[in-house]
Amino acid sequence: MSTELSIKNYYTLCMLACGTMGSAVLSGVLDSLSTGATAASGIPIPGKFVACVKRQESADRITTTYAGKVEVALHQHAQAVASADVVILGCKPQLCEEILSGKGMKEALSGKLLISVLAGTTIKQIQDIVGPDTIVVRAMPNTPCKIRQGMTVISFPTPASPSSSTVSLLPLTPAPSLKPTIQWIFSQIGRAVFLEEKHLDACTALSGSGPAFACVMLEAMTDGGVMMGLPFAVAQELAAQTMQGAARMVLEGNHPAQIRNSVSTPGGCTIGGLLVMEDGKIRSTIARSIQEATNIASSLGNKK
């Protein structure tokens, strides 16, 4: 087997388990293609899509949602994987082993690129199931990928140092040319960064779970507005747009402390509200939530 895996243009992308996260990635990529996204300087892009699910109702949902642009496989998932060039694994971590060791799956995955979005499941755990002939990469996207406002962190396997006795068992190492191919997928649906795998549990908590944490803050701000007499829909719009605006200012290079200061008039209402937040230990509560979620994420790959 060559150590260079080359992906052809208009390749087939298979979503092996296509639930919330798989559909978010699929929707974002399809939307980007329908709005004219093309490959830059020879980076291959997907041209055909297959989605594997378990239940008929999920198959029907995918057929209806994507209006025939996605082929659905309810059974014979190995066959669907065999027809693909790149596979995104999107099942719950506890189903990983069952799905990847299904009949014919190892052979179907041989010589393919497998991108796992599973929380807490290491490249090594997956590589041990699929064997050395599959290139395994991890990605941690989040649900805003669905509207192409996602955040994805991608980790490549660390190259193993070959020793003469084990060289034939070493997994395929991703060729540098695969990076742009993977980056293309996730940068179509938001921001994408590469980080070492040791950081992925923290990223799972911060950006993977993050939309849930952000929505608690958003709901709480909305509640406050409603309490003070604003109609719910108005309060929610104000909260969401304000969070988006502040976040965009940070992404454009402003420091959050500077934004906070510039809003806080001496003796004004903002500093009054901020002190109540500090009394409620909001910072340590949120930071500790990320800590707890990271710890839980790190154990998800070991659950059966």
Ligand SMILES: NC(=O)C1=CN([C@@H]2O[C@H](COP(=O)(O)OP(=O)(O)OC[C@H]3O[C@@H](n4cnc5c(N)ncnc54)[C@H](OP(=O)(O)O)[C@@H]3O)[C@@H](O)[C@H]2O)C=CC1
């Ligand atoms: N949800 C999120 O925000 C994020 C999730 N993740 C990770 O993504 C992964 C999936 O999570 P999520 O999308 O929320 O989960 P879902 O439950 O929404 O999706 C799981 C999918 O797996 C399918 N499935 C179940 N059994 C099989 C099988 N035997 N063969 C093929 N497909 C099967 C289900 O099919 P069916 O629909 O027919 O039941 C379903 O479509 C998890 O590992 C999670 O850690 C990562 C980042 C964020």
Ligand SMILES: O=C(O)[C@@H]1CCC=N1
């Ligand atoms: O809660 C979970 O386990 C998954 C991983 C990141 C977001 N949702």
